[in-house]
Amino acid sequence: MIILQECTSCRCKVLFATDDFFAPAENLLKKQSPVFKADTFTDYGKWIDGWETRRKRIPGHDWCVIQLGIPGIIHGFEVNTSFFAENCAPRISIQAACLTQVNLSEFWPRGDRIGTAASDEEFKAIKKMKSDEWTLLVPMKELKPEHLDTSHNYFFVNSNQKWTHIRLNIFPDGGIARFKVYGIVQRDWSASGPNDLDDFVAMEKGGICVGFSSTQLGHPRNILGLGRATSMEDGWGTARRLDRPPVLKVDDKGIILMPGSEWAIFRLAHPCVITHIEIDTYHFKGNFPDTCKLEACILNTQEEKDCIMQKWNLKQDPKWKPLLSVTKLKPNKRHFFDGSTLQMQDVITHVRLIIVPDGGVSRMRLWGFPRTLFYASK
Ligand SMILES: NC(=O)NC(NC(N)=O)C(=O)[O-]
16 A cells, blocks of 8 residues: 555455466465565466466456455555466456445355355345446556566555455456555554553554655565564665664663664554554564664654655754664664653654664554644634
C-alpha cells in the first residue's frame, strides 16, 4: 500500500478462481519474488511460479476473488508478470467490493476457497458476485509481459472508500506471477475507549511509514508488520554509512562517536499517548545499530508532506520532542521500554526512529492509549 503499506499480511486469501490448471491463484499472494525453473515440468505442463489458466476454448474470461488481509483504502496495484512471456495474460481489469460479514455470508456461504467441487449454492454465490456490485477500480488495461522490458505493471487508484475484496480479471486467459495491493488499513476507532491499550504504529491498525533516509535490506514499513520478522529482509536494513571514520571511537558510555545516522518517520494509526515501546533487532546480528532514539510530535498534512520530501532531514526542528533517549542496542534481541524510561506523555501523531550509525531493526511496537486531537489539520 504506496509509501503506504503493501498488503503482505499472510491473512490475504484467494476465495475463488475460474481455473488453476497450470498453476494456482494462491501463488499470486506469495511474498517471495517469483523464480524460474527452466527444466521443471508437472503433469499439467511447464512449472511456473504464478497463477496460470488454460488456453480458453469456451466463451468468457478468467478471474479470481481475493479477500484482503485487512480492510483498507486502496491506492494502487502491482501486477508482476516475471517469467510469463508467451503465456502472460494480455489484459487485466480490477474490481473491488466492501463486504461485511453479514452480506458476505449471504452470498459466500462457506467463506473459504471454492474449488470445482463447489455446491450449487456456492456457484449461485459466485454468480451473484459477478454482478455489478463490484466497483471497477482499474478498467481493462494491457499488460507488459516479461520480454517487454518490464514485468512490473503498476496501476494507480483514486478512491477513498474502504474495500475488503478484490476481483482480478484476466482477458481472456493466461498467467500472472504476483499481485500486490497497496493502500492504508482503515480501522474503526469509534469503539475504542481512552483505556484501550493498542499498538498505534502496527500496520494492521493503520500505522504507516511516511519517509526514510535509506533502505538496502528492507523497507522501514516492514517493522510495522505482523508478528516477529521472518528474516532481515522482513525488517528495515540500511546500507553501511560511507562517512564512518577509519578508526571508530566511543565515548565514556560506550556509544560510538559518529557524524551520521539514519531515520524513518511513521504516522500513527490514531492520535495517542505512548506508554510502552519495543524495539526488536531480531536477525540483525552483525549489523544491528549501535544506538537508537525516538522523537515524536503532532504533524498536520502539510508538515508530513515536508517530511516525505525530506526537507527536514535531521535538522533540529523544535516540533520533534524526545520520546526515548539515546539507547544502546544489542544484536538479535527484543528491547522493552516502559513508562519509567519514556521522556514524553504528550498526545502525538508521528514518531521518528533514528539509528546510529546504520544497520537494521526488525520490528517496532508503540503501545499506548487513544486520545482525541483538538488540532485543526490543514
Ligand atoms: N509454454 C507455455 O506457455 N506452455 C503452456 N503453459 C505451461 N505452463 O505449460 C501454455 O500453453 O500456456
